[in-house]
Amino acid sequence: MQDVLRAGLAGLGTVGASVVRLIARHENDLAVRCGRPMRVAAVSARSRDKDRGIDISSMAWFDDPVALATSDDIDVFVELIGGDSGPAEDAVRAALKAGKHVVTANKALLAKHGVELARLAEENGASLNFEAAVAGGIPIVKVMRESLAGNAINRVYGILNGTCNYILTQMEQEQRSFAECLAEAQRLGYAEADPTFDIEGNDTAHKLAILTSLAFGTEIDDGSIYIEGISSITLADIEAADELGYRIKLLGVAQRTETGIEQRVHPTMVPKSSAIARIDGVLNAIAVDADFVGEIVLVGPGAGGEATASSVVGDMADLGRGLSVPVLGRPAGELEPYRRARMRLHEGGYYIRLEVYDRPGAFARIATRMAEKQISLESIVQRRDEAPNGAGKPTPVILITYETTEAAIREAMEQIADENVIAAAPQVIRIEKMV
């Protein structure tokens, strides 16, 4: 049996404590599977004395994560601090420069500095594993980086944020407003006190940026992602989606097109019959469309200490076994520059909800503006309240378009807004085609 794999673990929050517990509980099995024992040799965190329900007395303590990262007494540095700069970044860089393997759950760091860190790892003969950075316990990084190596990927998309999915599921199931469901999510600990980062799609975008690179062999570009969050979704949209055979999910989508690669995060109409439509609550799910395998879908917990620890330790076990794969699936120098497909060129169907003033000719004007942009309508639903409208009170009209372009939709919406026939900004939600 080989020498012990000595891990230095920085960050003892929920995930860090779960990693310590996992390794203690499965010490023997891990040793058998890896052919060598695995041990948390040293730790670093903000407070040494906080009760985390784990025994760290046998582990060396470091106040400074950078000192831990470069310690001669560790082989692997496990970064669970978080953040795309500061101590997390400093420590990861220091570890790689010292030739230490790194395991991290830090999506923000990867999204911002992934290519540079990949280069640093290669230059120093170190591995950088980050299964936990995308979709928590779901092993999507390894599946894309290794299992699907024989495929050209056409599209990868998924539910990558459990907070948003919980809120959308609750809105649908409980018929409650976005604000009420957000408050409930906060009460249950599924959403932060400041939920902006989750509900406005930024968290999904970080994960998507990483998936895009793995899928298409391109450099990570998290600044080129089209992002819309879920805060504008209303119960009216959820109900209309249901009637029309859809559900609304916040998706991250990366897709190869003729002009480049689209990266987009937005609320999306997904057909009820699709696998993705049926993912409820805090679960995550990722679908990969590839030329040989067709479509595969992975579903599981996208967050949580224990599930994330499963991915962290899986990465550590790979290192224990001596497995090493280029950080982003190919050498950093072989990554192609990311070529952005402009959102205006996006092609797809659209759901549009308009609050139309109940005046003669109003709908004719809308239809004319759509027709001028060559937008064909697959269905039109005009929903009157059961009580008769007051004079001039707007009526909701739902349009589903056939495939058209984002540019056509945006121009049509601008012109319709100028017609003075609608009482509020149009609600536009993209429809995603699925198997």
Add this chain to the structure above:
Amino acid sequence: MQDVLRAGLAGLGTVGASVVRLIARHENDLAVRCGRPMRVAAVSARSRDKDRGIDISSMAWFDDPVALATSDDIDVFVELIGGDSGPAEDAVRAALKAGKHVVTANKALLAKHGVELARLAEENGASLNFEAAVAGGIPIVKVMRESLAGNAINRVYGILNGTCNYILTQMEQEQRSFAECLAEAQRLGYAEADPTFDIEGNDTAHKLAILTSLAFGTEIDDGSIYIEGISSITLADIEAADELGYRIKLLGVAQRTETGIEQRVHPTMVPKSSAIARIDGVLNAIAVDADFVGEIVLVGPGAGGEATASSVVGDMADLGRGLSVPVLGRPAGELEPYRRARMRLHEGGYYIRLEVYDRPGAFARIATRMAEKQISLESIVQRRDEAPNGAGKPTPVILITYETTEAAIREAMEQIADENVIAAAPQVIRIEKMV
């Protein structure tokens, strides 16, 4: 860049031809990902001249797969012949003995000789990869062997045979009989002319035997699997399942219990709300329940030349990258003997359909026999035909039990049969608990 990875490919059926096509199409990407080119250097098949739509003119030809397997001109032997003995077995053994890495899609061979082949691979410093042997394009082997290394697995279950799932889906959607849907599956090429191996559960059992070993670190024991096929499933069962909130799927289930490990293949009532219930047609799906990750589910194509080729080439790419993992996730000498949990001790809920003679006291006798075995009933549905029964014509009665044991159910059914109150053998379908 390292030397070319030279593959010798035995078997040029649908999968073999797809592997040749895949490697030709993605030659450059594979070289970048693996850090070395990958080439099919030599092939062997029954007929040299058959038109397979692929160009094999640059590849050396071997009439004898064993000669190919041991050729000095190959580094990896790819076995796509099939069968648990004969040339497939001979060639795989010969390759491993010669220290060649092996990639195979052969579930029957693995199920029967997996442990012995694992030992042979270790003794000769070779790898044996078999992603394609379980669930075609779904990368479940790698996920269990590597990604979930940090977990103790409690249960693995799934839809592992697309033929059966197609037939059950068609029965439900088209309201047609088993025989009609089987004939349709045969017409479409989803079922063999002799469908026994698929519909009686043997194919599922082979795959389950392999998954069990990966999940629990035990030796493969494909002779200890409880197997029931789907040929006894009727439209009456499918309709009753639907009314009661279930769907019927042929599952393979391996589960740790207090007395050992259950391995069972049988038609199963799965709650409609579960991910597995929603897998339609020829798709496969596998769920893994583990202590840290919770439940993850993988869905995708379980068969087909291209999807299977994706897994074969993924395995080859791992070898190209120099990745090597113990064949069954741990050294063969560290596999524990498989300890069978007897089926009579299985605990769970049951669906029971009885054809009860319409006589006074008939149902009382049934209820009494069940009560004597401590079987509690969760629901009872007595379904009369719309037309009045003729005298003595049996009435279908559906019982759903709370959790009980297989032994109790079998004994109760025997006693009920002795009561002369039922017109046909009871239909008994196990209910599987799911997240």
